[in-house]
Amino acid sequence: MADNCKVETALEILVGKWKPVIMYQLFSNGTMRFSELQRALPDITKKMLTSQLRELEYHDIIHRKIYMQIPPKVEYSITEYAMKMAPLLQAMNDWGVAHLQHLNELYGEDSGEEAAGTTK
Amino acid sequence: MADNCKVETALEILVGKWKPVIMYQLFSNGTMRFSELQRALPDITKKMLTSQLRELEYHDIIHRKIYMQIPPKVEYSITEYAMKMAPLLQAMNDWGVAHLQHLNELYGEDSGEEAAGTTK
DNA sequence: CCGTATCCTGCTCGATACTG
């Protein structure tokens, strides 16, 4: 019954406080170094950046290229495989935008995207 | 920059341990009573079922119809609005299926969908 | 039958310090 329902599989890959933004950065800017990502995402800690990158790498969403040199240099980029999920991401993004609009119509301009009802 | 990225908005609605399954049930079976959902999802507690339903209701994904009678009767169903996200859900599901296949090719038949790398 | 109210646990994420 729930065999058809692999929505959760897709969710697992995308969920993580920073994964969507990281992917967004890499999709937009192409290749980026660790420190560039840190600068682009000022509030993320090294620990989180590392762990989120590793998970994305495991799922073949991003590629990690290490330059054996001093000082170290590591570049991250979207994989060919992950390029294929661009339409999906776009669709999710579009739906997100539309949904925020829908919520405004329902509850008014105030209650933003983190309004009551969602966990709070 | 991250303004374009409302993927997270979409994620917020779908995330929650039981939301995808609940939506799946309601999409499949149409209208269902509280107790029917409980029976369909044997491992969920009343508390979780209630809270997840409320969040989905807030986002206008499901409709809650209360019959004022003794004993109480409440029916849940997918809203018209949420019907429109069926293609998105389908796309996510399809990608999920394909991704599990992809992981198998990468790491072999063993490592299932909860393999290393994902948080663990 | 359809829920709340409480209490508790485990995991995610953050802060901070250290290393090749």
Place this chain on the structure above:
DNA sequence: CAGTATCGAGCAGGATACGG
């Protein structure tokens, strides 16, 4: 520069009991 290691807070989610 690009990471680990460690510790701890906070929150999602579970067990259980009670209420309209």
